[in-house]
Amino acid sequence: MKGVLLVNLGSPDSTNPKDVKKYLDEFLMDERVIDVPYWLRSFLVRGIILNTRPKKSAAAYQKIWWEEGSPLIVLSERLQSKVQEKTDLPVALAMRYGNPSLKSGLQELYDKGVKDVLMIPLYPQFAMATTETIVVLAEELRKEFFSDMKITDIPAFYNKPEYVKALSNSIKDYLSDKDYDHIMFSYHGVPERHIRKSDITKSHCKIDGSCCNTPSKAHEFCYRHQCFQTTKNVIKELGLNEENVTTTFQSRLGVDPWLQPYTDRTLVKKAEKDGIKKLAIVTPAFVSDCLETLEEIAMEGKEEFLEAGGEEFYTVPCINDNDEWVDVLAGWINNFKNN
Incomplete structure (x- = not known):
């Protein structure tokens, strides 16, 4: 059975500095975000950045937070919902950092019987700290928890x-x-x-x-x-x-x-x-x-x-859950479904 996983960057669970600190720790400790040796990355992130930045970042998140929650999460959920209406394949949503986690997204599809996944990193351009880190983590999770699952990812689509x-x-x-x-x-x-x-x-x-x-x-x-x-x-x-x-x-x-x-x-x-x-x-x-x-x-x-x-x-707003963008994603998904 085939299924789809949309993957975005992620967001803290709330604007509480503790949640922001937890999110920043996961994000900044990624070796493809701050690509220095672990000891130096740990010193920079946990010894310096996380002692000062969470409060400042929390204040910034408070400025843009919606009643429904994080704008990025809410908009991603709206996109997922609209895309799901355009296909009969199950469509799950995951974040590289924070919740819903990449593992939970794969687990959701696996529990529905999906063994062939089309993963769509929601980044138009390739970068180590975006597309690559998603693909690498997904493969690590597949090997450890979903060994009989196949994952195909859509590469950078800036030129499509x-x-x-x-x-x-x-x-x-x-x-x-x-x-x-x-x-x-x-x-x-x-x-x-x-x-x-x-x-x-x-x-x-x-x-x-x-x-x-x-x-x-x-x-x-x-x-x-x-x-x-x-x-x-x-x-x-x-x-x-x-x-x-x-x-x-x-x-x-x-x-x-x-x-x-x-x-x-x-x-x-x-x-x-x-x-x-x-x-x-x-x-x-x-x-x-x-x-x-x-x-x-x-x-x-x-x-x-x-x-x-x-x-x-x-x-200018991002394309978010724009109907034409939804149709583009649905087209890629239905091509996957029919191949």
Whole structure:
């Protein structure tokens, strides 16, 4: 019997600092998130970060928390429900960190008799800290608890025409009645070393401004290339003027170099130096709105832009449970069902 597992990033169970600390511990102790030796990762996370960050993060979550719970969880559940209506295969939901856990999602399908799983990591672009960590953990769980289960995962879908069209239409629909001068595509940042580690050629990725535009097998697992290509895909689909579009990266952590240009600094530059007054911002690394979109961009980013001289700031919602996106997922699932 076949079944489907949708997997998103995750969220704390509540805005209580204790729950936030527990979530951050699981998240930041992942060797594919902070990719340093265990002793150093433990020192950084449990010796420093978890002694200061949980209260700050809890306050940020409180700003965006809904009555129903975490926006990311609620939106993921809505997506699951809508997708389930489009297929007769059982569709379960799991989070890489927090609840519902990846193990519980697989167990739910297994208890229904599912032995052939289509796993869909809800990340358009591949990254060590997103798609890869899900695939690796799922295989570990399969070997330990579900040895007679087969798991097939959908790879990064940033280039799939049906996804590009759904994303583009959601942007167009939201901005149809908005007056703006510039569009910024803000992607979650990763350390530059992640890009080099993911380079299967071990030689292509130079992060020098040209390698992402030079065809290579490395692009299959290059987060930086896939982000820039996502922007290009939308520009082409919507017929946008490239001069009015910028790609940036947000949420850097620590002192190591991360992907640039940085979103926060670019927001200030656009207002102060480039004279942009009305800016729209899109966050295509995320399928569901979450802390990084609702608080970091829609609140903090807006404040930074307006304080620097901007006048209008529009945050385009993620595709969430958009009907066209639901149809895209249902199409992939039904292809799996029939093959």
